[in-house]
Amino acid sequence: xxxxxxxxxxxxxxxxxxxxxxxxxxxxxxxxxxxxxxxxxxxxxxxxxxxxxxxxxxxxxxxxxxxxxxxxxxxxxxxxxxxxxxxxxxxxxxxxxxxxxxxxxxxxxxxxxxxxxxxxxxxxxxxxxxxxxxxxxxxxxxxxxxxxxxxxxxxxxxxxxxxxx
Amino acid sequence: xxxxxxxxxxxxxxxxxxxxxxxxxxxxxxxxxxxxxxxxxxxxxxxxxxxxxxxxxxxxxxxxxxxxxxxxxxxxxxxxxxxxxxxxxxxxxxxxxxxxxxxxxxxxxxxxxxxxxxxxxxxxxxxxxxxxxxxxxxxxxxxxxxxxxxxxxxxxxxxxxxxxx
DNA sequence: TTTCCCTTTGAATAAAAATACAAAAATAGG
DNA sequence: CCTATTTTTGTATTTTTATTCAAAGGGAAA
Numbered sequence: 001x002x003x004x005x006x007x008x009x010x011x012x013x014x015x016x017x018x019x020x021x022x023x024x025x026x027x028x029x030x031x032x033x034x035x036x037x038x039x040x041x042x043x044x045x046x047x048x049x050x051x052x053x054x055x056x057x058x059x060x061x062x063x064x065x066x067x068x069x070x071x072x073x074x075x076x077x078x079x080x081x082x083x084x085x086x087x088x089x090x091x092x093x094x095x096x097x098x099x100x101x102x103x104x105x106x107x108x109x110x111x112x113x114x115x116x117x118x119x120x121x122x123x124x125x126x127x128x129x130x131x132x133x134x135x136x137x138x139x140x141x142x143x144x145x146x147x148x149x150x151x152x153x154x155x156x157x158x159x160x161x162x163x164x165x
Numbered sequence: 166x167x168x169x170x171x172x173x174x175x176x177x178x179x180x181x182x183x184x185x186x187x188x189x190x191x192x193x194x195x196x197x198x199x200x201x202x203x204x205x206x207x208x209x210x211x212x213x214x215x216x217x218x219x220x221x222x223x224x225x226x227x228x229x230x231x232x233x234x235x236x237x238x239x240x241x242x243x244x245x246x247x248x249x250x251x252x253x254x255x256x257x258x259x260x261x262x263x264x265x266x267x268x269x270x271x272x273x274x275x276x277x278x279x280x281x282x283x284x285x286x287x288x289x290x291x292x293x294x295x296x297x298x299x300x301x302x303x304x305x306x307x308x309x310x311x312x313x314x315x316x317x318x319x320x321x322x323x324x325x326x327x328x329x330x
Numbered sequence: 331t332t333t334c335c336c337t338t339t340g341a342a343t344a345a346a347a348a349t350a351c352a353a354a355a356a357t358a359g360g
Numbered sequence: 361c362c363t364a365t366t367t368t369t370g371t372a373t374t375t376t377t378a379t380t381c382a383a384a385g386g387g388a389a390a
Binding site: 030050 | 375376377378379
C-alpha cells in the first residue's frame with residue numbers, strides 16, 4: 001500500500017486547489033498565463049507539470065464568446081453561456097403581462113407573457129410619446145423603436161410611465 | 166445586407182453540421198482524427214479550417230476518464246461524466262418552412278413559407294436563449310433580435326443550429 | 331539500512347492546435 | 361455586368377499543449 005505523506009502531497013494538493021480556484025475565478029486562456037499566476041503565488045513548477053495537473057483535474061480549454069479561449073472546470077463547462085447571460089442588461093420589472101425589457105442597440109425589446117404583447121404595444125402606441133417612433137408586437141415580444149436621438153435612459157423613463165412598475 | 170439562403174453556404178454549413186454530428190457520435194481526440202473522418206465523408210479542408218470551425222462551434226477538447234482527451238459539444242461539455250447515460254440531446258431541426266435569413270444591422274430577418282413564421286419563431290425562442298433576446302413573428306417573416314454583444318457570426322451559428330440554413 | 335516500487339517532476343521534444351497572411355470565392359449594391 | 365466589400369480558405373508558421381525519458385525522492389517492508 002502506498003501512502004501519500006503530508007509533506008509530500010502538500011505541494012501538489014495545494015497546487016491543485018489553487019489551480020481550480022484560479023480557473024474558477026479568472027479568465028485563463030493559456031497554460032502559460034496560469035503558470036505565471038501560480039508562480040506568483042509561490043508555486044514552483046513547469047508547463048509540463050501544469051499540463052498534467054490540468055489533465056488530472058479535467059480542466060478543459062474551450063472557445064469563449066469573445067473570440068478567444070478559456071479554461072473551464074468540468075462542473076461549469078457550460079458556464080460560458082452563463083457569462084453571456086449575466087452580461088445581458090436585463091432590467092426586470094414586475095407587472096401583469098409584462099416580463100422584462102432589454103436593449104439591443106438603441107431599440108428596446110419588451111418580453112411579455114404569452115399573448116400580452118399586442119395589448120401592451122397598443123398601450124405604448126396610444127400614449128404616443130415623443131420619444132417612441134413605434135412598436136412591433138409579436139405574441140410575447142415587443143420591439144420598441146425610439147426616435148433618433150433618444151437615449152436609453154429617457155426611453156426607460158418613458159416606458160416606465162406607460163407600463164406600471 | 167448580407168444574405169444567406171438555403172442553396173448558398175452549403176459547403177460550410179454542411180461541414181459544420183457534419184462536425185457536430187461526428188463529435189456528438191464518436192470519440193474524437195484530435196483534429197487530425199476528425200479531419201480524416203471529414204475527408205472520408207467527402208469534405209475537402211485542412212486542419213487550419215477545422216480549427217476555425219471548432220472555434221466557431223465552441224467545441225472544446227477536454228480530458229476524458231480514460232486518460233486521454235475528447236472533443237465535446239458545448240451543450241454536453243459537462244456531460245462527460247454522463248458518458249454512460251449519454252442522452253442524445255439531439256438538435257431539433259425544423260425541416261421545412263424556412264426560406265432565407267438576412268441581416269439588417271444587428272437584426273436578423275427570417276423569411277418563411279406562409280404561416281410558418283410563428284412556429285419557427287417559437288422554436289428559436291425555445292433554443293436560442295443564449296444569444297437571442299427575442300423574436301417577433303408575422304405570418305411569413307420573423308424578426309430576430311439578438312442580445313447586445315452578439316455578433317452576426319454567433320447569431321448565424323445559433324440560428325443554424327435551429328434551422329438548417 | 332537496503333531494496334523495490336511507486337509517484338512526481340523537469341528538460342527536451344513531439345504533437346497538436348491556433349493564427350498571420352495572402353489569395354480566392356462569394357455577395358451586396360450599383 | 362462590374363466593383364467594393366466581406367467571407368472563406370490554405371500554406372506556412374507560431375504558439376500552445378502533451379508526452380517521452382530520465383532522474384529524484386518517498387514509503388514499505390525485510
